[in-house]
Amino acid sequence: DAKTTQPPSMDCAEGRAANLPCNHSTISGNEYVYWYRQIHSQGPQYIIHGLKNNETNEMASLIITEDRKSSTLILPHATLRDTAVYYCIVRAGNSGGSNYKLTFGKGTLLTVNP
Amino acid sequence: GAGVSQSPSNKVTEKGKDVELRCDPISGHTALYWYRQSLGQGLEFLIYFQGNSAPDKSGLPSDRFSAERTGGSVSTLTIQRTQQEDSAVYLCASSLPTASLRVNYEQYFGPGTRLTVT
Numbered sequence: 001d002a003k004t005t006q007p008p009s010m011d012c013a014e015g016r017a018a019n020l021p022c023n024h025s026t027i028s029g030n031e032y033v034y035w036y037r038q039i040h041s042q043g044p045q046y047i048i049h050g051l052k053n054n055e056t057n058e059m060a061s062l063i064i065t066e067d068r069k070s071s072t073l074i075l076p077h078a079t080l081r082d083t084a085v086y087y088c089i090v091r092a093g094n095s096g097g098s099n100y101k102l103t104f105g106k107g108t109l110l111t112v113n114p
Numbered sequence: 115g116a117g118v119s120q121s122p123s124n125k126v127t128e129k130g131k132d133v134e135l136r137c138d139p140i141s142g143h144t145a146l147y148w149y150r151q152s153l154g155q156g157l158e159f160l161i162y163f164q165g166n167s168a169p170d171k172s173g174l175p176s177d178r179f180s181a182e183r184t185g186g187s188v189s190t191l192t193i194q195r196t197q198q199e200d201s202a203v204y205l206c207a208s209s210l211p212t213a214s215l216r217v218n219y220e221q222y223f224g225p226g227t228r229l230t231v232t
Binding site: 032049099100102104 | 118145147149156157159162170172173205207209212217218220221222223224225226
């Protein structure tokens with residue numbers, strides 16, 4: 001799987017949008033961008049994933065650049081409960097080989113401040 | 115709906131004892147995965163189940179670790195003769211089946227079992 005680069009930490013004011021960047025310049029054509037987060041002392045939580053089109057669900061929006069070398073996860077109205085480590089993961093779309101394994105890097109610690 | 119559940123949430127055991135950790139996946143998720151997360155570390159893959167079979171046990175760190183799954187649902191991870199380096203959070207995840215369609219579905223994680231070996 002391609003590697004990702006994320007800033008180690010970010011701050012955001014409560015109620016404002018949190019924009020978390022991720023670089024994945026070596027992504028392959030069949031690889032998706034996944035985002036998970038891990039709130040302290042909890043298991044990782046799936047947020048969203050996409051291939052090349054922008055995606056939105058009830059939790060967040062995912063914006064992928066046209067060249068697919070970077071993406072941004074957007075939490076439109078951050079709350080204190082969104083404080084967590086956010087992981088950007090690049091993962092093949094097929095489960096062949098050992099592609100089903102999730103490999104988490106160090107992620108971005110997002111701190112939402114009151 | 116109900117998510118992945120794991121028990122116990124915390125387990126403290128003495129070095130040399132055996133422990134069993136349980137995972138109950140989301141209903142209908144035939145793929146099940148075990149990972150562990152040591153303090154300040156990333157996730158380490160342990161084992162993958164498709165139904166009751168484990169096509170990939172490559173991440174099990176030693177022969178003291180074993181896992182089984184019965185009825186295509188609940189899975190148990192057993193650690194024999196625990197060592198202090200086994201202390202970690204053990205996470206279970208499940209997903210829709212990956213094998214037949216070779217589609218990589220998103221994995222949903224349980225809350226984990228925090229194992230402390232004293």
